[in-house]
Amino acid sequence: MSTKSNRLREEREKLRISQEEMGAIGGVGRAAQGRYEAGERAPDWEYLERLAQHGVDVHYVITGQRVEAAAALLTAEEAMLVENYRRAAAEGRQAASTVLAALAQQQKK
Template sequence: MTGIGPRLRQERHRLKLSQSAMGTLGGVETNAQGNYESGARYPKADYLLRLVDAGVDITYVMTGTRSSDVGPYTSVTPPPSHVVDEHLGKVTHQLHRNLHGLIDALYQMALLIESRVNDTADEAVKKELDTIRSEAQALAQASVRLIFVTSKLS
């Protein structure tokens, strides 16, 4: 593999991380992580330094030569607990933000479906819309529970 992007992707795979998880560890959004891996953009130094704390072999990413203490298929020493706590807080915040958006969209959908059910005489359509509304409400309730449970993590 040549270039920083493919080597960054290889390190992410070695650590068994998703693009979203690796981006969070580095302090960037998922699309930025994808751009780094594809070579569309180059990562900044602060991002790379955060990845070092997470166990990424930065020497390999930058030069293509592995550090002597990290093999291509070895596990890494877990990051210190303060690093994990910081990243857990960031991920939890991002999850809550996304869930709040989901809940709002589900609420809007339920309102629109409610008005649509009242406007149609077709029983099959009413039944389908009622099913969608019920599932949206269940998903919103599950999202609220998830926010509550994960708020205890940070």
């Protein structure tokens, strides 16, 4: 049975991001992220909440049970697009939405 720390690393690898990037999402440094993944330290609720807002299946990390939700069904490529969208400034999100809407319209033709 995998441990919470192993499942946390698994979720990070699923998103194809570094420990530094995952730590930044959670509001901690790379060293703290490494300690979480090594099982040397447990993350707090705020950290887990921030990860959940970025597509990490926190329920799985804690319980080992996957949550069947639309976000959990994303491919790695889709998850990265969502992650990049969430990290972008408001202007970048608007530009991305405009471009994707235009591309979708072209696909319908």
